[in-house]
Amino acid sequence: MFDLDLWREIFQSISKNKLRSLLSGFTVSFAILLFTLLFGIANGLENTFNSFFKDDAQNSIFIRPGKTTKPYKGFKAGRDIQFKNEDYDYLKEDFGDKVQYITSRVYKNLSASYKNEKSSYSIRAVHPDHQYLEKTLVYEGRYISAKDLQESSKVVVIGRLVEEDLFTKTIALGKYLNLGGIQYKIVGVYRDDGGDNEERMIYMPITTAQKIYGNNDYVDQINLTYNPVMDFDEALSFSNLLTKKLKERFNVSPKDQRAVRVRNMAEASKGVNQMTTVLGILVLVIGMGTLIAGIVGIANIMIFVVKERTKELGVRKALGATPKSIITMIMLESVLITSLAGYFGLLIGMGVLELLSYWGVLEEYFITNPNVDTGLIIGATIALIIAGAIAGYVPAKRAASIKPIVALRDE
Amino acid sequence: MLEIKKLHKSYPIGKDSLHVLKGIDLSVQSGELVAIMGSSGSGKSTLLNIIGMLDEADEGEYILDDVPIKNLNEKKAALYRNKFLGFIFQSFNLITYKNALENVSLPLYYQGMGRKERQEKAMFHLGKVGLKDWATHLPNELSGGQKQRVAIARALAAQPKLLLADEPTGALDTTTSYEIMDFIQELNDEGKTILIVTHEEDIANMCKRIVRLKDGVIMEDEFVNQVRASQYV
Numbered sequence: 310m311f312d313l314d315l316w317r318e319i320f321q322s323i324s325k326n327k328l329r330s331l332l333s334g335f336t337v338s339f340a341i342l343l344f345t346l347l348f349g350i351a352n353g354l355e356n357t358f359n360s361f362f363k364d365d366a367q368n369s370i371f372i373r374p375g376k377t378t379k380p381y382k383g384f385k386a387g388r389d390i391q392f393k394n395e396d397y398d399y400l401k402e403d404f405g406d407k408v409q410y411i412t413s414r415v416y417k418n419l420s421a422s423y424k425n426e427k428s429s430y431s432i433r434a435v436h437p438d439h440q441y442l443e444k445t446l447v448y449e450g451r452y453i454s455a456k457d458l459q460e461s462s463k464v465v466v467i468g469r470l471v472e473e474d475l476f477t478k479t480i481a482l483g484k485y486l487n488l489g490g491i492q493y494k495i496v497g498v499y500r501d502d503g504g505d506n507e508e509r510m511i512y513m514p515i516t517t518a519q520k521i522y523g524n525n526d527y528v529d530q531i532n533l534t535y536n537p538v539m540d541f542d543e544a545l546s547f548s549n550l551l552t553k554k555l556k557e558r559f560n561v562s563p564k565d566q567r568a569v570r571v572r573n574m575a576e577a578s579k580g581v582n583q584m585t586t587v588l589g590i591l592v593l594v595i596g597m598g599t600l601i602a603g604i605v606g607i608a609n610i611m612i613f614v615v616k617e618r619t620k621e622l623g624v625r626k627a628l629g630a631t632p633k634s635i636i637t638m639i640m641l642e643s644v645l646i647t648s649l650a651g652y653f654g655l656l657i658g659m660g661v662l663e664l665l666s667y668w669g670v671l672e673e674y675f676i677t678n679p680n681v682d683t684g685l686i687i688g689a690t691i692a693l694i695i696a697g698a699i700a701g702y703v704p705a706k707r708a709a710s711i712k713p714i715v716a717l718r719d720e
Numbered sequence: 721m722l723e724i725k726k727l728h729k730s731y732p733i734g735k736d737s738l739h740v741l742k743g744i745d746l747s748v749q750s751g752e753l754v755a756i757m758g759s760s761g762s763g764k765s766t767l768l769n770i771i772g773m774l775d776e777a778d779e780g781e782y783i784l785d786d787v788p789i790k791n792l793n794e795k796k797a798a799l800y801r802n803k804f805l806g807f808i809f810q811s812f813n814l815i816t817y818k819n820a821l822e823n824v825s826l827p828l829y830y831q832g833m834g835r836k837e838r839q840e841k842a843m844f845h846l847g848k849v850g851l852k853d854w855a856t857h858l859p860n861e862l863s864g865g866q867k868q869r870v871a872i873a874r875a876l877a878a879q880p881k882l883l884l885a886d887e888p889t890g891a892l893d894t895t896t897s898y899e900i901m902d903f904i905q906e907l908n909d910e911g912k913t914i915l916i917v918t919h920e921e922d923i924a925n926m927c928k929r930i931v932r933l934k935d936g937v938i939m940e941d942e943f944v945n946q947v948r949a950s951q952y953v
Contacts, residue, residue, distance in 0.1 A: 313835070314829060314835060318829075321817065321818070322817070325817035326817075620813065621815050621816075623813075624813045624814075624815060625815075625826070625830070626798060626801075627772070627774060627801060627807050627813075628801070628802065628807070628826050628827040628830055628874070628878075629798050629799065629801050629802020629803075629827055629830040629831065629878070630798060630830050631794065631795045631798040631799070631830075632794045632795065632798070633795070634830065709794070712774070712775075713774045714769050714774040714775045
């Protein structure tokens with residue numbers, strides 16, 4: 310298919326008619342530029358929304374106890390609900406494979422010190438599954454293990470910023486941290502995308518906390534993720550079922566909204582997903598619209614070009630050009646102009662996006678890291694070639710049907 | 721070489737149709753130099769276009785070099801034009817953005833010849849018309865006579881069996897016209913078969929045979945004593 314002479318012909322025709330080629334390319338460049346910008350900005354918005362949910366797994370359900378507000382089954386209103394280990398066991402065992410990961414949490418606030426450095430931190434005493442729920446990224450050492458829980462070991466996993474605060478001269482891993490007067494061995498250091506607060510946290514085994522700080526089996530909160538094979542509706546009915554079962558378990562009125570609170574992340578993330586989908590469709594529609602306008606522009610100019618070159622094409626035919634060779638020439642010229650111009654627009658668009666994110670001017674408009682990915686670029690290339698072919702087809706057909714005799718008539 | 725029998729052609733004009741060629745019989749042997757004469761509207765250009773396969777006859781037979789030219793599709797017509805025919809036009813019809821050499825090599829390109837061979841051949845033919853030094857010039861840098869000589873070189877490049885010239889001197893002054901005719905005569909001396917459409921008597925008299933058309937029929941077909949153009953140059 311590759312025919313050097315054909316390309317030479319086309320390059321000659323384009324370069325000898327610079328203004329015309331430039332003008333026809335401009336519409337396409339502009340269309341692609343717009344499309345790239347829109348797409349990048351939409352991507353940026355999506356990135357921002359996604360970052361809101363980065364902290365936790367998207368299929369999380371948080372269960373918190375509260376105070377009853379309605380009297381029920383002989384119990385007065387205003388009763389405190391307290392979760393215990395048995396509630397964790399109940400959730401874990403009774404709902405089987407509907408629950409993917411589950412953890413209890415006990416909250417403490419303790420002052421921590423290492424040598425002369427001292428500061429106060431939030432402590433979360435948890436089960437090993439907590440790592441997956443919170444998307445904790447342990448980059449040194451390990452997380453809380455099942456064995457730690459069994460043995461109620463005095464071990465902690467500290468956040469990156471805790472290490473930064475307290476261990477100014479040495480690495481934290483393996484050192485002993487003083488928490489409220491008790492020495493804990495640091496077995497891991499972690500990162501978390503959820504922000505600075507999440508990285509100023511200390512994790513320890515839940516059994517250790519229960520034993521040392523209360524000698525009870527109380528639990529402040531239970532977090533779980535539902536099985537990701539569930540779709541949105543299934544997830545919602547699952548969390549409703551959880552709510553109902555827990556209310557029964559604690560003898561809470563079904564109408565009591567405060568005693569047991571179940572928060573399903575699926576609801577929040579669904580809204581955002583819908584919004585980004587709609588945004589994506591909108592961008593696609595606008596982008597396609599501008600691209601079509603560009604194609605029409607090219608087709609228009611190519612028709613004019615064919616008209617202008619009627620005589621030349623007639624001469625070519627008189628000299629033995631077949632209709633196929635004429636069609637190929639015009640189509641390829643169109644494809645070449647479209648692709649080059651489109652690529653030019655794409656590059657400019659990407660450059661502008663790059664600059665914008667470099668300057669960071671868009672952050673305040675909830676646009677994070679606006680960019681276009683390789684897939685889009687490949688897609689755009691294919692779309693441009695097809696667009697050029699479409700734009701060139703009608704004019705090329707018209708060119709091929711030129712009768713040399715009509716073309717050569719002297720006027 | 722060329723056999724035409726009972727050729728008819730009419731063009732629709734609105735509801736009516738204009739009968740342009742009303743049964744032409746013409747036979748041309750190899751090596752002839754024929755002038756086709758006639759006033760405008762006599763059908764001479766139409767006849768040339770049909771011979772040149774730029775147009776198709778409604779009725780009649782046309783045999784070129786023992787090949788019946790009939791029911792041509794575009795592709796076949798293109799192939800035959802490229803193989804059999806060389807065109808010389810009144811307005812030269814050079815491609816304006818191509819230089820002389822590129823113009824001459826265009827028919828060779830459509831023959832599928834390689835670039836190098838093509839350029840060599842084109843250069844050879846440019847040399848034949850005496851324009852070797854002008855190979856890289858664009859048509860608008862050439863004089864009328866030079867343009868027509870480039871056009872002739874282009875027509876010759878594909879080594880056609882038949883050269884068709886439609887008023888080749890129509891756009892040229894007398895001196896240049898004679899120069900071109902001198903060149904055409906030389907080509908004919910070398911054995912090329914050439915058909916020239918003209919309405920100028922002096923040009924026609926430089927051919928070996930004159931066919932006069934009037935209202936779509938051949939009025940007269942005579943062999944003449946050729947006037948050599950070289951004596952005027």
